Amino acid sequence: MKAGEANGVALPDARGGRIGVVSADFYPALAGWLEDGARRALDDCNVAADMRAVVRVAGCFELPLTAARMIDTGRFDALIALGVVIRGETPHFDFVAGECARGIMNLELATRVPIGFGVLTTNTLAQAEARADPARGDKGYAATVAALRVLALACF
Numbered sequence: 001m002k003a004g005e006a007n008g009v010a011l012p013d014a015r016g017g018r019i020g021v022v023s024a025d026f027y028p029a030l031a032g033w034l035e036d037g038a039r040r041a042l043d044d045c046n047v048a049a050d051m052r053a054v055v056r057v058a059g060c061f062e063l064p065l066t067a068a069r070m071i072d073t074g075r076f077d078a079l080i081a082l083g084v085v086i087r088g089e090t091p092h093f094d095f096v097a098g099e100c101a102r103g104i105m106n107l108e109l110a111t112r113v114p115i116g117f118g119v120l121t122t123n124t125l126a127q128a129e130a131r132a133d134p135a136r137g138d139k140g141y142a143a144t145v146a147a148l149r150v151l152a153l154a155c156f
Contacts, residue, residue, distance in 0.1 A: 004044060011145060012152035015046040019053075019148075020076040022066045024083030024119075026059040033132040034082040034118055037140025045148050060085050060119055061096050064103025071113050078151045080116040080144050084132065087123045097121040114150035118143030 004011045021038050025031040035054065042052055053076075057066050060083040067079050081104050087093040100119055108115045118140050122128040131137035 006041075006044065006141070006145065009145065011041075011045050012148045013046050014042075014078075014148045014151060015048070016051070017045075017047050017148065017151060018051050018075055018077045019047050019144075020067075020070045020079045021052065021054045021144075022063055022070060022079060022081050023054060023056050024058065024060045024063055025056045027084045027086075027128070030084045030120070030128055030132045031056070031082065033134055034084075034120075034140035034143075037132075037134050037138045037142070038080050038082060038116075038118070038144040040134070041141045041144035041148070045145070047148075059083070059096070060100040063100055063119065064107055067104065067115060068107050068111075071107070071111050076113065078114040078116070078147045080118055080140075080147055082118040082140055082143065084120045084122070084128045086125055086128055087121075093121075114147045116143035116145075116147030 023031050023035050063081045070076055085097040104115055120128050120131050131139045
């Protein structure tokens with residue numbers, strides 16, 4: 001059953017789903033926007049408030065391990081990873097962004113638990129703001145819907 005539609009995309013009915021959100025709050029305002037998007041998507045897809053958990057970590061480098069520990073509890077059917085990495089003047093961006101993405105993908109493939117990838121990797125703060133802002137890019141919402149759509153797939 002569909003929960004509805006957003007931007008022309010069918011929303012899955014994830015009623016009964018146990019969903020974890022792991023959010024890097026290095027940029028607190030941006031993390032708040034991403035979490036707001038995730039929260040609204042969970043509402044729109046009928047995930048009850050008592051079936052959700054939000055865990056906050058310092059930065060994006062901590063997302064894969066924290067997600068792994070959440071999966072290890074057996075309490076989650078899907079996760080949403082949220083965060084922001086903004087390019088600076090050093091190669092730090094490349095390491096953090098690349099290792100975060102690789103870690104999340106490896107975890108998803110190893111565990112078969114869907115993980116919505118809502119980690120923004122941008123060149124500037126303005127780009128990150130445009131993508132995180134619920135009134136513009138709303139990537140927290142999009143990452144959540146992506147994970148819930150995978151969770152809802154009927155495997156054959």
